[in-house]
Amino acid sequence: MAWVNAIIQGLLTGGLYALFACGLSLMFGVMKVVNLAHGDLAVVAGYLAVGVIAVTHMPVLWTIPVVIVLMAIIGYILQRSIIQGAISRGELTTLIVTFGLSIVIENGLQQFFTANSRGLGVGDSFITASFSIGSQIIVPYMNLGIFVLAVIVLLGLNQYLSSTKYGRLIRAVADDREAAQLSGADYRHVFGIAAAIAFGTVAIAGICEGMITTISPTIGTDTILLFAFASVVIGGLGSLWGTLLGGVVLGVAQAIGAQINPSWEQLAGYAVFLLVLVIRPQGLVSQGAQS
């Protein structure tokens, strides 16, 4: 029964990893930008929530929409200024700039908020409340809620990209920037909107991480970016459902590893990542002939 419990916990954690991954996946899919500052931006969102709570004393769940809007604005501005400038100068510059941002943000956060970790309290009752299946399987409402939220976000994003006018515009620009430009779409603005959406999901991811455990300046790269990347690689690029599957596989692998030996948690996750990288580099859910 302990194993079943571990797998269920891992599955729920996988939802959080999918949340980490979908912004990274979206920015790569649309702008071909691998945003190395992705994880640190999620941490920024977490600290923004801390700040919003400190100023307005609103409940943590209410900060989610506020921080989403703030991060979306930051995303649009960052994309239209620094990232767009880097894209037009080549992929090497894009990597250097996002890596530079990552280091600057992480160390900046350490200077202002110290290296101590802090949590986003939701109110004790919700954190600790759980229901149990049988005698040993305990499902916290919070983890279940975050998993459901992840599915809603991915579903909404999928629906938005496939069915709305603007979503189709984003996909058109992602497919062929020049052709979209010739048809009258300003690709820079579309990139900005896509970045705003990606940063919105990053905001949700950062706050969820803060609610479920704690946030500190160093988790941006050590966990969020690397777990997000592992989820994207395991799931396969270009499919949001693949991202969810990748997150779940990573979460379950980590939970099983931790069940065997608590210090193997991360190693077990990365072992699955490396296995997929070697055996099935296109990911578990591949998009046809795309390599």
Added chain:
Amino acid sequence: MTENVITSPRSADFADVRVTRSRRSIWPSGIGALVLIIVLFAFPYYVGPGTTGIMVQGLIVLTLASMWNLLAGYAGLVSVGQQAFFGLGAYFVLIPAMHGVTPWAGLVIAAVGAAVCAVPLWWLVARLRLGYFAIATWVLASVVMLVIEQISSIGGGTGEPLPGLSGMQPAVLTAYTYWAALIVAVLAIGGVYLLLRSKIGLTLTAIRDDERAARSSGVRVGLARMGVFIAAAAGCGAAGGVLAIEQLQVVPGTSGGVFSVQWTAEMAFAVIIGGIGTIEGPILGTIVYMVLQQELQSYNAWYLIVLGAVAIAIALFARRGLWGTVVDRFNIRLFPVGYHLWAPGEGRRRKGPADAAP
């Protein structure tokens, strides 16, 4: 370092065309480099151990920056996981030292060991390009650290002091460490210089100019990249070994330890600021890094924040870095790895291109 004529004219039309490594004679810069190395070697006799200690840190970053420049600037491999080899190098000094091998000999083991470890790691990431390659190397560095931390006999997650040097006087030890760091840095830069002047250098230039054309002309792209990855791992490993000797301990971990991404940040930023794709760039970038680090050392990590911000600005607005700007204006190359084509009748004594025109 002679400026030999590389190609012989093939037809009468090109009878007057000469191709040399450099427009100017490289004798002065060659002798200058030799004098500089001798002066640097004599440093511990003139300055105190405090200054020598700072120089050791600078030489470590210089070695790392030269390696990162080789990777990103010449082979297009933007690695964010070089801390893996840096850390492995530190452990390859520590582990033999725990069995009685002197840490100075351990530096050779560090370079060779890191290079050997690079082979399977290269196999894992060889297929990936640019952004994916960057994060994948980062994940690999994390995996290497997690594996090392599992081994409790070499200190596990907390680290281990380096044995074998306790008998030495502190001042003598600092001087020896400095010389070791200097030799590693000189070998690293000299190695990059010779590598780029060899056939591999030509291959890398072909790949950089047009990878597809190079591939279809029979250039073994993958092999050249693998060679560079392994060479860079060896250099980073040796630098990690020097750090182990300098700190007299090896501490793993991502914040402050040998596996911290901060090492890769420092080497990458030094390269970008100095000028990527030139051998002189990392040297200039390391000097900028040293100045910033010394000026801002009382403000914790602020030097890294400033360094990162400057690197972003240079990547966006002066892509060729400080040295690239110098080259553009004065056409100086201290380490010529390209070629200069002399127009018929153009003499070495003539000054600008305007004089050379008939």
